Amino acid sequence: MSTDFLLLHLSDSALPTGAFAHSFGFETYMDADRITNTEEFQDWLQVLLDVQLTSADALGIRLFYGDPTEQTLFRLDERLFAGTPAREVREANARMGTRLSEIIEETYRTPLNSRYLELIKARELSGHPALAMAIAAWDAGIEVDRTIAAHLTATVTSLIQNAVRGIPLGQMAGQRVLFHMRQPIEDAVARSAQLTPDDLCTGDPGLDISQMIHETQRARLFMS
Structure with missing residues (x-):
C-alpha cells in the first residue's frame, strides 16, 4: 500500500x-466582530496552530509514536480529553475521532486500529x-513528522473551508491563507519535537474562553 x-x-x-x-471557537470572535476579514482569521488560525494544535494534536501523535502501546493510548486519550476545557470541543474531537476510526477500520483495517474502535464503542476511550491518525500511520510505517504534518494540514484546511463559508471569505482568500500556513505548519511539526509529556494540552486562556463562550452563543452556524 x-x-x-x-x-x-x-x-x-x-x-x-x-x-x-466546527469552528473551534472562531465563530465567537466573529460574533464579537473581532474576526471579519482574511487577515484577522489568519491571525487567529496561526495562534490556534501554534498553541492548541501543537501542544495537543501534534504532541499527542509524537508521544504515541514514542510508545505505541495500549497503555499509552489510554493515557493520551484521557489527557487529551481532560486537557480540553471547552465541552463542545471535547465532544467535537470525540465525534471526529470516532468517525475517523470507523473509516480507518473499514479501509486500512489492522488489529491495532480495530482494537481502538472497539475501545471507543465500549466507551473505554473518548476518541x-x-x-x-497516529494509529493508522504508525501501522503503515509512516514517519512521525509526515504524520503530524498531514494531520495539521488537514485540520487547518477544514477550518479555512469553514471560514470561507462562515465569515465569509472568498475562495481565493482561503487559498492565500492556506499557502501562508505552510511554514507555520512546518514550524509546528519541528516545535512539537522539543516538547515534553508535561507540555501536553498546554493551551491559551483566550482560546479556551472563546470556545466556552460559544456554548451559550444564541445564533450560530457551527457546533463548536
Whole structure:
C-alpha cells in the first residue's frame, strides 16, 4: 500500500468526519466582530496552530509514536480529553475521532486500529482524531513528522473551508491563507519535537474562553 495515498486519503478535507460543522471557537470572535476579514482569521488560525494544535494534536501523535502501546493510548486519550476545557470541543474531537476510526477500520483495517474502535464503542476511550491518525500511520510505517504534518494540514484546511463559508471569505482568500500556513505548519511539526509529556494540552486562556463562550452563543452556524 502506498503510504502517500494513505496520508492523502486520511487528510482529505472531503473525508466525512464532521469537521465541516466546527469552528473551534472562531465563530465567537466573529460574533464579537473581532474576526471579519482574511487577515484577522489568519491571525487567529496561526495562534490556534501554534498553541492548541501543537501542544495537543501534534504532541499527542509524537508521544504515541514514542510508545505505541495500549497503555499509552489510554493515557493520551484521557489527557487529551481532560486537557480540553471547552465541552463542545471535547465532544467535537470525540465525534471526529470516532468517525475517523470507523473509516480507518473499514479501509486500512489492522488489529491495532480495530482494537481502538472497539475501545471507543465500549466507551473505554473518548476518541480523538490525532490518535486515530497516529494509529493508522504508525501501522503503515509512516514517519512521525509526515504524520503530524498531514494531520495539521488537514485540520487547518477544514477550518479555512469553514471560514470561507462562515465569515465569509472568498475562495481565493482561503487559498492565500492556506499557502501562508505552510511554514507555520512546518514550524509546528519541528516545535512539537522539543516538547515534553508535561507540555501536553498546554493551551491559551483566550482560546479556551472563546470556545466556552460559544456554548451559550444564541445564533450560530457551527457546533463548536
